[in-house]
Amino acid sequence: MEKYFGVISFALIILVIGFFGMDVSLIINPEVSMFRLLMITGITLSLIFAGFSEKGYWKRVSLGLSILVGLFYFIGIEVMRNLFQGNGF
Secondary structure, eight states: OGGGHHHHHHHHHHHHHHHHHHHHHOSSOOOHHHHHHHHHHHHHHHHHHHHHSOSSHHHHHHHHHHHHHHHHHIIIIIIHHHHTGGGTO
16 A cells, blocks of 8 residues: 555645635635635645555655645745735635
């Protein structure tokens, strides 16, 4: 089962990226708490699956992509949300 964790992690992070792209492109504002919950859960699960997968190509790709998306989300969205809290962001 461990050999599939890398592929599962990669698929999960692709779904998180797709969900983020879909929510950003919508004209109607999504429910902020649900958006944050799904993004943080998806990134966390992807990192867990990537960490427990066997060494190899899929582990490197999924771990690198998970870290990249996680950093972008937490710096770009969460930190900026705290900075612009009063503007309804």
